[in-house]
Amino acid sequence: MKRTMSSALMLILLSASVLSACSKNENSPQASSSESASASSTAAPSGSASDSDGKPTFENTTLNVAAFDGGFGTAYWEEVVKKFEADYPGVKINLETKKGDVFRDYIKTQFLSGNAPDFIATPFVETFAADGQLLELNDVFDGEALDKSGPLKDKVLDGFLDASMPLGDGKILYAPTGFNVQGLWYNKTLFDAKGWAKPKTWDEFFAMSDSAKEVGASLYTYQGAYPSYNEMILWPMIASHAGTDALKKIFNYEEGAWADPKVKEVLDIFYRIAQKDDLMKGTVALNHTQAQTEFLNGKALFIPNGTWFENEMKDAIPAEGFSFGFMAPPTFAGDPSYAVASNGYYLIPKNGKNPELAKAFLKYQFNEDNIILNVQKTGELAAVKGVVELSKSYVSPAMYEALGVFDQGAKPVMTTWKVTPPLSVNVSEAIFNPLTSVMNKKMTVDEWSASIEKSMATVRKEIEAAAK
Template sequence: MIRKISIGLFCVFFLVTLTACKLGVSHEPAPETVKNASTGFSNKALTIAVFEGAYGKSYWEEVVKRFEADYPGVRVNIIANPKIMDVIKPMNIAGNPPDFLYAPFTESTNMVRSMIGSRSFLDLTGLFDSPALGQDVPLKGIMMDGILDYARPYGDGKVYMAPNYVTTEGLWYNKALFKEKGWSPPRTWDEFWALGEAASSEGIALFTYPGVYPGYIGSMLWSSIASESGVAGIEAIMNYEKGSFGTPEVKRVLELFEKMADTGALMPGTVALNHTQAQSEFLKNKALFIPNGSWLEGEMKDISRAEGFEFGFLLTPTFEPDDPQFARISFEAMFIPEKAKNKELAMEFIKYQYRDDIIRLNAEKSTGVIAVRSGAELAKDSLPASVYDSATVFERGVQPFLFEWRVTPPTPFSINDEVFNPINTVMKGDMSVDQWIDHVEKTFARLRDLLDKVK
């Protein structure tokens, strides 16, 4: 999954994303192109399974209606669930998986990563080499520059996943509260701690996170490490290199969490809260900051909050004012199971997702940005200001990076759990940072041994 992509490429990757439509890039297919294509499918029954998470399911319901209208005779069955991998597990075991799957890599069962590890998804290279709908360019030609490098998990140059939602991760705060109190968003960790003291006098905690799902901490942890050790340090960790999680730079970052525990900066009860609960408390001004991705505002749109609450996006602070700032980006993906019964129509359904009008529909229903060159601009009219702001930080010299663990054969444990679950223990004062490092380094050693056996 790992590619040695330079910082410069990452910057181009996002600048192209944000400016392409201004240069006149258009992907609108002629309606008759889609209509005429619809007659060539021998199997017109399609089953899709979609994760019902932060982006909801209303988009999928609407896009299915449009797809059926554009492809007469086609009927699409939707299976949507917050625990979609649990729902389709019996289907997979029976050798009758859905034809199309949308699920994030971070879903709780770890089944997506396991299916990647066991090579259970269809090779989509030919799909991305074929023309985009209604255009004379290949589908890969309209994708964000560099994104497909992360869709080739086996190092063989072949694409096995179709990127869709792309997000920016960092810290989130209430702009209205900061204006009311005269506070400025912190650029450095010293300013972060000083703000915590000011907030404490107002009865507000400095920080919270979903303790039940501590992996959300990754929204700030990896960018902090990148700022200290550069992309090279991040790549070493992603590849499980010996000692990579115990360098002085990494340890300095990990000690931030120990300091939160020691200074009482963490919102009481945090470790027992799931993501919705922690986010709800944040919306009530119980804590100044919460780590999350740019899906947060859309996910919490119907949840009660403090009067006048205004979402703000904050890059992870740095130790020194002139240290480079990084922001982790991530993408979710669409897949076709290798044993799917209707691969042909499933591939057409994936292509359909990248039409300009469908990308706009997606943004309208989900407030999500799709991983095409003009994705942010196509979605702009439907995006909350905080989402658009988070997508445009890269125009100001911030350096984006993707964090994806190196693919291994299936394991009885989750690497994310092994890295992030100890945070709660650290926050309770029951584990030191050195013990945390030792635990992760032992896990890395297990993964290196596993990879050595399959060489």
């Protein structure tokens, strides 16, 4: 989990990063020739030696890499491993990829057994930073970039390295992977054909219920077995309606944060979806790919997801009558618009067997040719300046529209949870698992709020106990 920044500061920093990415920057990286790319790729990283030809050498030439197999798949990792082995002769990379919670559990087990991989790409940071299990990466980002002059940190989107200092002590303990946006997706082809406008407010959203029924669809669905997908609209709604300070209290586990009347008004949106029968039937029993397939087949007008959605479901997209459309979550009338901006993480375990080679591999990820490779293979954009324009010719219109949501008036929000010791409470499950009961009409908003408050009280007690 990341350290909690001041919400206002966090939003200012991220706004700057997003807007700089979405506008053309005369200092953005330019395409390099294969000759210069090859030369820069094999520059000796900090801590390594060089042979007589100037090529880096390492005492240990085997690198164990673990990468999350999520919505962006593994095509990039398979390709970049081959490139790195070619650019660093003699290096052998063992790549391990797993999906979902299997990957999360695998990484946890490897850390506990003292056999952590040398390099990890993951959306899960758990308590690794608080437990002192991660290597400090400041030297990597203070060092020269491989493909242009100047320190590597100057290439990274503003604010992202600040969010990579989870303990608030200036130490970079993980690095940003890709930059993505999360919100609501709809069938743009259908909306254009019907002349429907994207709903800007929740009243407009619910007013589309009859339109959905006319085309044999429900208004909303989500990845029922994984109700935390709804955080993609919950956090923006809270920031919009209750304010960023209210969101900060939630991320700090403060008492009464979930009892805030405006937060409860936000929770009531989900209750209204259930009570008005606007949820697609069977949603709560579906996994993510099942629910997403039903959405693609026209069974619901809206579904929450991130910018990996199109790539993840590329084999299930209908041949006709469908195109991806993206929007920030609706707001209560008069409230500002927000959308979630997020990224995954590169980690180097402190007790890994090959830290210097792992650092070289980390720095390699920020080469422009690899940034473009990642976009080509997955559609994921690296958290570097100028990346949207750099990638424009490689991403779909839907992706470009989604990444431009902040240019259209939405403000960015990131989940910046307070770093904690290991907890008995799974915070995400405590917040979102009761949603299943809400959607099944077995729980009220007050009961949902009280359930979360009870779990957060346990979290606070465990934080206090660990501090003694």
